[in-house]
Amino acid sequence: MHYVSTRATSASAARNPENFCDILLGGLAPDGGLYLPAEYPQVTSAELDAWRTLSYADLAFEILRKFATDIPDADLKAITTRTYTPAVYCNARAGESAAEITPLRVLEDGRNGKLILQALSNGPTLAFKDMAMQLLGNLFEYALAKNSDELNIFGATSGDTGSAAEYAMRGKKGVRVFMLSPHGRMSAFQTAQMFSLQDPNIFNIAVKGNFDDCQDLVKAVSNDLTFKARQKIGTVNSINWARVVAQVVYYFRGYLAATTSNDQKVSFTVPSGNFGNICAGHIARMMGLPIDKLVAATNENDVLDEFFRTGVYRVRKAAETFHTSSPSMDISKASNFERFVYDLVGRDAERTHALFRKVDTHGGFDLSGKPGSDGDEFKQVARFGFASGRSTHNDRLDTIRDVADDYDITIDTHTADGIKVAREHMAPRVPMIVLETALAAKFNETILEALGTDAERPAGFDDIEALPQRYVVMPADVAQMKAYIADHTGL
Numbered sequence: 001m002h003y004v005s006t007r008a009t010s011a012s013a014a015r016n017p018e019n020f021c022d023i024l025l026g027g028l029a030p031d032g033g034l035y036l037p038a039e040y041p042q043v044t045s046a047e048l049d050a051w052r053t054l055s056y057a058d059l060a061f062e063i064l065r066k067f068a069t070d071i072p073d074a075d076l077k078a079i080t081t082r083t084y085t086p087a088v089y090c091n092a093r094a095g096e097s098a099a100e101i102t103p104l105r106v107l108e109d110g111r112n113g114k115l116i117l118q119a120l121s122n123g124p125t126l127a128f129k130d131m132a133m134q135l136l137g138n139l140f141e142y143a144l145a146k147n148s149d150e151l152n153i154f155g156a157t158s159g160d161t162g163s164a165a166e167y168a169m170r171g172k173k174g175v176r177v178f179m180l181s182p183h184g185r186m187s188a189f190q191t192a193q194m195f196s197l198q199d200p201n202i203f204n205i206a207v208k209g210n211f212d213d214c215q216d217l218v219k220a221v222s223n224d225l226t227f228k229a230r231q232k233i234g235t236v237n238s239i240n241w242a243r244v245v246a247q248v249v250y251y252f253r254g255y256l257a258a259t260t261s262n263d264q265k266v267s268f269t270v271p272s273g274n275f276g277n278i279c280a281g282h283i284a285r286m287m288g289l290p291i292d293k294l295v296a297a298t299n300e301n302d303v304l305d306e307f308f309r310t311g312v313y314r315v316r317k318a319a320e321t322f323h324t325s326s327p328s329m330d331i332s333k334a335s336n337f338e339r340f341v342y343d344l345v346g347r348d349a350e351r352t353h354a355l356f357r358k359v360d361t362h363g364g365f366d367l368s369g370k371p372g373s374d375g376d377e378f379k380q381v382a383r384f385g386f387a388s389g390r391s392t393h394n395d396r397l398d399t400i401r402d403v404a405d406d407y408d409i410t411i412d413t414h415t416a417d418g419i420k421v422a423r424e425h426m427a428p429r430v431p432m433i434v435l436e437t438a439l440a441a442k443f444n445e446t447i448l449e450a451l452g453t454d455a456e457r458p459a460g461f462d463d464i465e466a467l468p469q470r471y472v473v474m475p476a477d478v479a480q481m482k483a484y485i486a487d488h489t490g491l
């Protein structure tokens with residue numbers, strides 16, 4: 001299986017075919033595009049039938065081997081078996097089976113259709129990012145050991161991504177993590193989750209400043225190419241291909257668990273920010289999984305909802321990006337969106353490049369087909385199954401209350417955005433699966449506001465705020481940051 005950049009000319013793609021392991025440790029392609037397989041592997045109905053009885057780990061193996069053809073089967077199987085275990089995804093609710101890894105719960109089966117919740121947040125950091133990041137940790141360790149190499153992950157987090165990366169990479173040979181966070185700005189729970197890690201390969205750096213200062217530091221350090229190469233600096237951000245492909249697995253799992261035969265269809269609603277999660281759904285659908293609708297649910301930061309309603313993609317400025325109570329969806333642009341646009345414009349890399357050049361120069365593009373627009377491909381969107389909706393803080397409060405009253409479970413704020421929007425897209429005879437992207441304990445402030453009581457914490461999280469914390473506080477200073485990294489890598 002070869003990979004191409006969404007911006008490659010056909011000549012450069014033919015010159016530089018990339019394998020899975022070549023792009024595993026990288027981010028953007030050298031031309032600034034994102035990697036995608038040269039063609040999507042197809043899944044037959046016979047395969048789907050055979051997969052109905054597999055464990056999650058074995059299903060992950062069957063799907064990943066279609067994409068990672070350069071990893072020997074035995075090695076890949078060992079990796080998926082080690083990754084997707086009930087011991088890692090142990091935070092299932094009462095009544096759910098941890099062995100399912102992503103258990104389904106039917107919330108409603110009535111005249112409007114069937115509404116199902118698929119739990120993706122039972123991993124160590126209680127958010128769906130563990131689904132991919134845990135695999136990435138094991139893949140990195142495998143690839144680095146093969147080449148006797150090492151990697152220093154350097155990133156910034158306002159919450160979910162940083163902790164998922166640290167829990168995936170802790171104790172892994174050849175990997176260190178340097179994670180910046182804004183000093184004193186994360187929730188007490190998030191801070192405790194990250195800073196209580198005592199593994200010697202994890203370095204938490206609390207920066208005196210806000211999240212943008214942290215991101216600027218990461219950019220400044222990464223732009224020093226000599227330093228970056230000498231210190232073997234890498235990232236694990238949401239454009240990483242392996243993260244996207246790991247997420248394809250749970251769409252298959254959700255489909256197989258919600259249906260009994262392959263002539264049935266299901267729809268998914270996905271709480272969305274950077275378009276990484278729902279992009280995996282798009283890929284599953286392109287592989288032949290019988291998905292009817294893929295519904296992107298956004299919060300007040302509705303870049304994606306605007307596109308799927310109008311065909312206009314308009315990146316938001318910092319002042320137009322809201323801090324909301326579903327903070328992991330507070331984005332100004334959707335960094336994986338280029339992958340879908342590439343397919344939408346018929347896999348025309350030159351056109352994709354031109355559109356995203358326009359994002360850089362004019363802040364967006366318009367595919368509505370109206371006079372003066374940049375094209376009319378928006379009319380193709382329905383063919384790809386996409387739909388969307390938007391939810392606000394009050395919608396979240398209402399939905400958290402409704403779900404607690406009607407189904408007796410507490411959902412988190414991002415999942416609430418998903419359920420609110422899913423209800424607008426239900427259809428009889430097509431089950432609607434909402435992906436649960438975090439557990440409520442992570443966003444307790446809003447649960448208190450909605451319900452007047454604290455969210456339940458999974459076992460083992462009761463006193464995490466009281467655990468000893470390991471971190472350093474540093475000013476937002478590039479030179480000091482570089483010195484700190486070099487000191488601790490010894491490179």
Ligand SMILES: *Cc1c(COP(=O)(O)O)cnc(C)c1O
Nearest residue numbers: 272273274275276277328437438
């Ligand atoms: C990251 C995240 C999202 C958004 O996912 P994308 O892949 O960026 O679209 C939604 N909910 C939660 C809880 C998250 O952590």
